[in-house]
Amino acid sequence: MLFNSIGFLIFLPIVFILYWFIFNKKYQHQNLLVLVASFYFYACWDWRFLFLLIFSIGLDFFSGIQIEKSKSKKEAKIWLAISIIINLGFLGFFKYYNFFVGSFSDLLSGFGFHANIWLLKIVLPVGISFYTFHGLSYVIDIYKKRISAERNFIDYAVFVSYFPLLVAGPIERATHLLPQIQRRRIFNYEQAADGMRQVLWGFFKKMVIADNCAPLVNDIFTHYQTESASNLVLGVVLFAFQIYGDFSGYSDIALGVSRLFGIELLKNFSFPYFSRDIAEFWRRWHISLSSWFRDYLYIPLGGSKGGLMMKIRNTFIIFLVSGFWHGANWTFIIWGGLNALYFMPLLITDKNRQNLEVVAIGKLIPSFKETFQILITFSLTCFAWIFFRASSVSQAISYIGKIFNKTILSIPPHLPYKVLSLVGIMLLIEWSNRNMFHGLEIKRFNPWLRRLLYLVIIYIILRYANFGNNEFIYFQF
Structure with missing residues (x-):
């Protein structure tokens, strides 16, 4: 079901x-x-x-x-x-x-x-x-x-x-x-009401964001050999938002539904695409799995108690195992290995825990440095997503090879303005609530403005959602 x-x-x-x-x-x-x-x-x-x-x-x-x-x-x-x-x-x-x-x-x-x-x-x-x-x-x-x-x-x-x-x-x-x-x-009315808001936000991310990105991503990855480099980049970026909307959307629905029954589940996502480095990203993405591997694999292996070589070894092990957990394909193992490589500079320089607080807290927009860090982290994550999405290692390598040519500077021929606008709405709402438990936990606005926003979200779902009973990506894992 x-x-x-x-x-x-x-x-x-x-x-x-x-x-x-x-x-x-x-x-x-x-x-x-x-x-x-x-x-x-x-x-x-x-x-x-x-x-x-x-x-x-x-x-x-x-x-x-x-x-x-x-x-x-x-x-x-x-x-x-x-x-x-x-x-x-x-x-x-x-x-x-x-x-x-x-x-x-x-x-x-x-x-x-x-x-x-x-x-x-x-x-x-x-x-x-x-x-x-x-x-x-x-x-x-x-x-x-x-x-x-x-x-x-x-x-x-x-x-x-x-x-x-x-x-x-x-x-x-x-x-x-x-x-x-x-x-x-x-029964706690406030808990249940906020649970319903979280469910609503989960449906928005799954049915409006993920399910509208999916056909475009599938088409680009299927016909990647004839696509321009800029369109291939667009396909990867859309997949990044597809998998985020799909999986974090599921988690929001799960947590919100559970709150209707008076039970709080562990938070699984904390606005990961606003991360300033890859270590922060993994503290905010699929949190329950990352912490599971930390507690039951990384720490038993020695964790960070040993020397630098032990830390490097243990980090590679948990990322490779995490990749293998996701699926029986070498693409997932390479995806895990890439993230381990991204992690190395932070580990070696002992800066893997430098961004523990919410980015630009108390500010309307991030600084130039923070914006640059977020874009670099997102770009690295998207590059690794190519292996996660590709059906084989050879397809992933071929896809990457076709990205790096002169057409990368061109504008994609058919920009999906509707989908990009919907993604923009999601990012705007989550940015404004990045220090909250979920995207629609809005406390600083007038109650009537909050209700108006909820009605707008419901309207967008009814107007733009894909009602095709599309399965969640992580069901295959």
Whole structure:
């Protein structure tokens, strides 16, 4: 079930009414309702993979209890290893089997051997990367004694399968979400109203920005060999806003919907295209994944405690693994490697934490230096996005090669003025609220002006949105 579908617009009010008016006597009843709703939500995509989700939940629930009950460190480590191996085994099979088999075949071909490989027509279960990471963080935290094992299966199942975040995050932590699940929720009008504003902004970014950029991006990348260099640049820039509108739009909808049920999820985006360097960008883009890799991979590897070479090694590892997490293609690994290279000058000069505050806070416009830094960071990010969007490494290299010719200085022959204007509106609103939780959290205007803005956003959605039930990009990850 897609957020941007008629089915969800029917599903959400029904669950909301049952949650607050029928099952509101005890939070345990609300949790049971949410679990049933979440399983139904997931089954609407493909009911067969619901059993895989339930198995994953059961595995980590049981493993967590066994880790806590273990009488020795060795026994606890065995149970942790069982959970990790099975979880990553399923993820590896569904997501990476064909990649590894194909890459091994290519390696053999390079040495003159020709193998008959057996590729499988595997359907990737939607959300598997996200709910697998939920479970892994849970059992690791129990092993590290950061949390106690949960004994209530329903509560734990809600933590993993909670429908707003189930298929594309944010990647939650048990320390943050479970306590909210295990206490009584009282309806808070202000929280719910701001949640609706965040949902509205999410729909704007997804249906107006991302879904209007998508056809133009697809056309340019499909026919890149005959496009002018300036048009290729336009295609990359539009893809940058497509993936931002698509993924951050999903996150806004997820966080806003969850707030309707009195539950706060982790913030996943913080206006990343206003970043002044690549380190700041990664503190603001897909925050829940970046922090997951920091806590469960970077720090266990030694983090920043060792010498410079260890820092460089660990940084490359987390960026390459992050790229591989996104998909079974060398393009994603190169994308991760490029971002690691971007990060190196900051790491070596110890300037990777110099831009922690919001850019140009208290000012209407940034300084010339800040503007230059933002443009450079955005340009580097766009260059890396070419590999993320391309279907193969050869296509990405060919695309880049065709950018660098004299036509790069020309004006694209058919500028999409409507789409660029809509992107401009999004940037203007987000810039003016860059120190807020989300783009439509506007507090300094007169209430009637705020309501007028909301009506304008609704009008733009009704007028310019693509209502084709377009899937979210991160469903494939």
